[in-house]
Amino acid sequence: MDISRAEQRILHILAQGGRIDIEKDDRGQIIELNCVTRDGWYFPGLDVIVFRKIKRKRAIQSRNGGPYRITRRGLQLVRSQGDNR
Helix, strand or coil: CCCCHHHHHHHHHHHCCCEEEEEECCCCCEEEEEEECCCCCEECCCCHHHHHHHHHCCCEEECCCCCEEECHHHHHHCCCCCCCC
8 A cells, every 4th residue: 555755754853752742622623633753843735634634544543542653554654764763
């Protein structure tokens, strides 16, 4: 299954230890999405459309209301690159 370049970037950040923080309103609608690298930097390339795509592909998952992290399925989708740690 191929994934887009934007999805690939997000999954690489998550594979290296990053997370996706979500803020929702009272109705459960997403207000704000933040992709945070393992160093604490915010990555601006995440929007609701990309988030929903990678969630639909079961590449990310949230446990106990925590931040979204990459799953084993997500690690399989990520193409390896030289700078991956």
